[in-house]
Amino acid sequence: MPRRLDLAIDSRAELVGLIGAALRGLCAEAGLSAEAAGDVELAVCEAVTNVIKHGHGDRPGHVVRVEAVVAEGLEVTVVDDGAALDPARLAAADPARPFDPADIAALPESGFGLGLIKALMDEAAYSSAAGENRLRLLKRRAAPA
Numbered sequence: 166m167p168r169r170l171d172l173a174i175d176s177r178a179e180l181v182g183l184i185g186a187a188l189r190g191l192c193a194e195a196g197l198s199a200e201a202a203g204d205v206e207l208a209v210c211e212a213v214t215n216v217i218k219h220g221h222g223d224r225p226g227h228v229v230r231v232e233a234v235v236a237e238g239l240e241v242t243v244v245d246d247g248a249a250l251d252p253a254r255l256a257a258a259d260p261a262r263p264f265d266p267a268d269i270a271a272l273p274e275s276g277f278g279l280g281l282i283k284a285l286m287d288e289a290a291y292s293s294a295a296g297e298n299r300l301r302l303l304k305r306r307a308a309p310a
Contacts, residue, residue, distance in 0.1 A: 168194055168235040176217045176227035176245075184231050185210045188241070195239040196306045204285040205239055205304045211278050212243045212300050220247025220298065238287070238305040249293040250300075258283050 170191050174180040185206040192202035213229050221227040230244040258279035283289050288303040 170231075170233045172231045172233075173228050174213075174231075176221045176223075176225065176229050176247075178214065178217055178223075181210050181213050181217070184213055188231075188233060188239075191233050191235065192239055192304075195235040195304075197239060197304060198307060201238075201304055201307065205241065205302075208282045208285040208302055208304075209241050209243065211282055212302070215278050216243060216245045216247055216298075220245050220250070222248070236303075238303060241302045241304075243300045243302070245298050246296055247298065249298055250291055252291055252293075255279055255283075255289065255291045255300075 168191070170187060172184060172187055174183060188206050188209055189202055192205055197205065209231065213231065216229050217223060221229075227246060232242045232244065234240045282300075282302065285304075286302045287305045288301070290301045292299050292301075
């Protein structure tokens, strides 16, 4: 039977860290390296933060669910009932978007999150139907050396 974790948090930014803490343990169960576990935690917390900020507009009364399953690594699905993401935005997100860290004033306020998620994870797929949004993320276990 696959090992899985199902979590739900109120759509509040101060609760996002709970998701990261729970995922760290499951990453170890999935046999992911410490680096891969850090990638998963950062990508999923970024996705959940995006839901809270953009999907729910920081409005209370919503829930963000995270479903995680140990498979060929770790498969995580972020589920919400917020505003749908234009699927073209995920497809167009550039995981290698260049920026000049020395020119802080020129950095856009947003726009790096989806590219970051794609850069950290092996797969990222989004769907929306019947008022439910699902972002499926996969981090594969590294092949044995």
